[in-house]
Amino acid sequence: MSAEAEPARSAAAEGSAAGAVSAPSAPASPALSVSPASSVSQRRPRRPAALGPFLLTGGLLSAAVAVGIVVLTGGLSYAVAGLTDPGDVTRYGIMVVRVGADLSAAVSVGSLLLATFLVPPQKSGTLDVDGYAAVRAAGTAAWLWFLFAIASVFFTAADGAGKPVTAVFDPVVLLNYVEAIEQPKGWLITAAVALLLALGCRLVLSWGWTAVLFFLSVGGLLPIAATGHSASGGSHDMATNSLLFHLIGAALWVGGLIALLAHARRRGDHLPLATARFSKLALVCWFVLGASGVVNALVRVAPAQLFTTDYGLVVLAKVVAIAVLGVFGHQHRQRSVREIGDGAGGGAFVRLAAVEVLVMFVTFGLATALARTPPPLEIAAQPSTTELLIGYDLDGPLTLLGVFTEWRFNLVYGTVAIALAALYLAGVRALRRRGDAWPVGRTVAWLSGTAVLLFATSSGLGRYSPAMFSIHMIGHMTLNMMVPILLVLGGPVTLALRALPPSGRGRPPGPREWLLALVHSPIARVLTHPVVALVIFVGSFYVLYYSGLFAVALDQHWAHLAMNAHFLLAGYVFFWPIIGIDPAPRQLPPLGKLGLLMASVPFHAFFGVVLMNMQTVIGESFYRSLDLPWVDGLLADQRVGGGIAWASGELPVLIVMIALLVQWTRSDEREAKRSDRREEATGDAELTAYNAMLKQLAERGAQRD
Structure with missing residues (x-):
């Protein structure tokens, strides 16, 4: 699925001059329902999807491609890693279970995508028969995902230890290997997510909880990217970031098409709507998949080695497969949308989609083979300790000039910053094209916030942040306070509600209705409660740095991504009810806003004072491993960070x-x-x-x- 992953992968206005948001009419409140599917069971699909044999055939095809390529390349990876060959069962079995896990994960993600965003629920907010069928399919796929993930725990533990898989059947031996090797840990987390999905899909009937399960399924893809061999070695920051995009894009594209194919075979309702919506998403996924794959490949293989190494040839084969998929898929979906809209039915779509899915299965096999083929740069490279720990080398101390010149683009947050700016400008343009005004100050605030986000994560500050506590604290305060303040002043929800057209009475809900449902959801109401927002905003400082959590997370790239996401979201949730242009789910009086702001000030000041007076270094072992010659004492650098926290x-x-x-x-x-x-x-x-x-x-x- 990945290019490289070792074990995985206008009317509608705001309501008033103040921008009030009206409650959504659909989808309705996402209440959890465990009652019998009375409203759903009254209408059953007229024809079962019957995709089991097709998917089994495709899975075998993917596994055969992967095994065949590894056999042709000779299984060099064990010699490169210096490990004992674990035997044929482990060597080839790990690829079979990986294909099974990837395929079942994609089906689960894609089925929940269909139920949440491609087919509409009933007016009451309960899933329609098509959404219900998709959720049940997601549940079945989640059980398979769980089983393959558990099997992957055994196989990756045995593979990492250079032992036959039968040697790790002993629970004590398996536990020792899981503690020592990162990849089995990632598969354990994935198995836990898959189990939650499988249970959740048996319980929910409402649209809101289906959306929760969809985002949980996407989150289940992340542990594999975080613990695969993209997450180790040189440039692992760039490799891991690109792999995150790659896995998500592949799961949405492949899984969404399989779910749409099943929907067409059972002759579900709203096929034209689902096909049109998926066609737009597929184009985005194809671009993301291609761009992230190119970035991931360039990290591992030089352009000159594409035609001279086994790894390069497999990369080229996957590039060709993705290009063919993009062109073929776009053309056939455009044709299918026209035919379905003309009343020709979904027969052509089913036939063409089946061919496209088979090509996707081949691509799965190529991706799995890539995971078992050692990259030439990895074979030859001898990265430094600094590069192994943070992904790249640092040439010297950070200077004021270096803050603005020593850039390393953060593929996750840099891309997010650019995308947020582009979407906002598109919304402003949509308003102006129909003659509506939008305050310039809000646009300036939003673009400034995205620019600061880009600067904090991709400039010299972002480059040195993982290596120096003082620089990390500058980035922390910037992402936690400055960026959210600027973003909430931009009023993105109000702009979206004015720019996005309403679905209209009697029509399926669209992006505007989904956004309204999110703003009015119980989760949003809880997070914006003054006490909850304050505790999250200031309490996370103390929990992260004084509990030992920060020290444990320092050598994990995924943990840095998670920390930055938490800083941004915690700050946004805190400042939204205080100065946000968008009406918050909980409105505060003026004195309440001022009181909430002032209540946070002493906690920030005290946190900085404690840091400045500590006699122990947080994360000392990690910073000493870096051994940066220009850092004049780790404790002194930490005290500088405390002063920054106190004054910033x-x-x-x-x-x-x-x-x-x-x-x-x-x-x-x-x-x-x-x-x-x-x-x-x-x-x-x-x-x-x-x-x-x-x-x-x-x-x-x-x-x-």
Whole structure:
């Protein structure tokens, strides 16, 4: 599935001048339902999907391709790694279970994709018969995913230890290998996610919980990317980041097409809508798959070695397969959409999609073979300790000039920053094309936030952040405070609700309705509760750095990605109800906003003071392993980081205070204008009544005298 992964892989406005968001009509509240599928069972598919034999054939084809290529290349990987050959059962069995895990994962992800976004639910928010059938298929695939993941634990442990798989059947031996080798740990986490999916798919009937299961299934792909051999060796930061995109893109594309093929074979409703929606997604996935595959391959093989090495030839074969898939898939889906729209039925789609899926199975096999073929650069390279630990070498101390010149593009957060800026500008353009205005200040705030996100993760700050605690703390404070403040001032939800067209009465819900459902979801209401937001925002500082969690995570690239995501989301959830342009699920009064802001200040200051006075180094073993000659004492560098944490809260608080003052002033101005309009409409009735009351009080006082 991956190019390299070793064990895996306008009307519709905001409602008012203040941007109020109305509650969504569909999908409805995502309540968990465990009652019998009464409304669903009344309508059954007229014809079963019957894709089991087809998928089994495709899985065997993928495994045969993978095994055949490894046999042709001679299984050199064990000699390169210096390990004992574990035998044929382990050598080839690991590829079979990997193909099974990848295929079942893709079917589970794709089926949940179909149920969540490609076919609409009922008006009540309960899944329709097509969504219900897809969820049940996802559940079956999740059970297979779970079994293959458990099998992968045994095979990857045996493969990493250079032992026959029968040698790790002993629980004590297996536990020792799992503790020592990262890949079996990743498969254990994947197995746990697959088990949750399998159980969840038996319980849910509502659209909202189906969406939760879909995002959980996508998350189940990540442990494999984080623990495969992309996550080790030189340039593992770039390899892992590209692999994340690659696995997700492949699962959505392959799994989505298989789910759509099953939907067409059971003659489900809304096939034109599902096909049109998937066609747009497939184009994006094809681009992501191709771009990430190229990046991943260039990390492992030089262009000159593409035609002279086994690894390079397999890469070229996979590139050709993906290119053929992209052209063929796009052409046949465009044709199928027209035929289905003309009432020709889904027969042509089923035939052409089946061929496309078979080509995808071959691509699966090529990807699995790549995972077992040693890259030539990996064979020849002898990376330094610094490159092994953080993915690249550092030439010297970070200077002020180096902050702006020593860039290393972060493939995850750099791409996210560029994509967020592009989507926002597209929304602004859509408004202006239909004659609607959008405040320039909001656009400036949003673009500034994305620029700061790009700078904090890809400039010299992002490059040196994994190696120096003081630089890490600059990045932490920037991502946790400065970036979220700028983003919430951009009002992205309000812009999206104005730019996205509503589905219309009687039509299936679309992106605008999905966004409304997210904003009004119970999860959003809980996270934006003042107490919860405050605890997450300030409590995470203490939990991360003082519990030993940060020290454990330092040598894991995936942990750095997760930390940055937490910093961003925690800051966004905290500042959204305080100064956000978008109406939060929980509205706070002005004094409540100010109080929530001021309540966080002492915790930040105390955190920095404690850091500056600590006598032990957090993550000392990792930083000593780097042994950077220009770091003048680890404790001194940590104290600098504490000073940064203590002092860096001043500027964001000042920005928030200014934003609050401006918002309150504008609110008073709007209230004054509304009052003036009322007076003009009623002829100063309120003032006349007030004067009459004063006159009456004066007369009563005179009578008493």
